[in-house]
Amino acid sequence: MPLGRLAGWLMLAPALALLFGVFLLPIGWFLAGSLTDFASFAEFWEEAQDVLFSGTILRVLLNTNGIGAAVTLLVLVIGYPVSYALSRAKGLVFTAILLCIVLPYFTSTIVRTYAWMVLLGRTGLINQILLGLGLIDAPLELMYNRTGVIIGMTYVLLPYMVLTLFAAMKAVDPRLLQAAEGMGASPATVFFRVFMPLTLHGVIAGVLITFILAIGFFVTPALMGGPDDIMIAMLIEREVELTQNWPAAAMMTIVLLVVTLLLYAVYSRFADREAPR
């Protein structure tokens, strides 16, 4: 039943009010308020150069991109076979695999991070097993360094990749694969020449969404990282909580926001697209 124009807008009003009042307006106000708090443009420019061209921010941006790329790659490599199995599974097997993905997905990020802190600690399960098997002589340093951050973030972000890939793989018409097989293609050929190209847009969407979420990550790197693993979101938090340097926080926010939105624009092109025919 079509809805009148006025009724439509009235029903949308609360959601739009919330979006403007508690999302767009605060972000705009925070950025504008912090960046116009200078006596002159020269002063602003000096601060901007201090913040954006300092060794710290460059190192942090390098960390953020490096960790984001490593995590995205790992998530893709681990997520691809899981999604593939999920897209082929039926009945109880399907439910079992789905549960293994969905339960962690909806569990609090901090709980998932804590779980890995328990596993990766010096006396944690992983070190106990490795020591018990005699593979190592002294406990490995798996936490409070880059390794810990990458393991923790890979775990937290894996479900996003699996669910994105699953959507693309599920859309592949099985008859196409059967046709290729029937015409004598080997399983490897079917996979690389038919299945992979048909799910490529899903891979790109999955890679983009994982990377977008990874570069904005805060909880896991803050708890599992060491002093050399500071990411941009942690730096923003630090500027606000510790030094209350709002202009610096605002400038870093703009960097993160612009990169996120640009990548998201690319993502939208791949996410909503039907599988190529």
Next chain:
Amino acid sequence: MMGPVLRATLLKALVVLLCFGLVAPIVVVTIASFSGDGYLKFPPEAFSLRWYERFLGDHRWRSAIMNSLFIGLLTSIFSTVIGFLAAYALMRGQFRFKAVIASLLLMPVIVPHIITAVAVYFLSARMGLVGVRPWISVAHTVVALPIVLVILQSALRTVDPALERAAMVFGCSRFGVFRRVVLPLALPGIVSAALFSFLTSFDELVISLFLAGIRSETLPVRIWNSLLLEVEPTIAAVSTLLIAVTALALAIDAVIRKLRGGTMAALR
């Protein structure tokens, strides 16, 4: 070249291993929370409820539970009501900029939470809203709304507009159609939306971290504060509670989906 049987077996083994890796951390924490040892050891040598006693015996943890529940329930109500109205308007409404509005409403899940948190904190600090629980719910509603919208739009897609028209033809008022046709048909989706928006708020850390102050610490905020000091076993008990709430919400959702499947089949 590997034989097809071998390849299939290898893939199966790999997937089993990976799925095991996905659930293992959650299972380990749950088991460790029942440990009777003085520190976190796995597998525990003895079992006890001592960490739960410590968790529930501490009034600060208890007040964190209350804060989380209060903020979660309020977020659930806010986002389900606001989200339902918006989802219905986006579904049936005919106006310009519909696509733009729909994607704008989804922005809060894409923009890193740290940005939303810092910006809302900037506003809240100036207005004396830090530590005000209903305000934290409002901020959580912003990030829960996209999830609610996705769930409700797919639920409303199953409501046949012809049924609404039929009710109108038989003299039902616009509000009556809403109450007697749309709401009952979309009810399973509404319950799902309420559940997942509650979970979003119950599990949310970054926004709460900035807005909670000392007065309104939620469970994730308290976990965060104690984790910065040490990885102590009490947190395993707290984590198990959060995992249990997630599992419960997923179970309820699954049951509702099953029931909905049943009603839909009955209608056909």
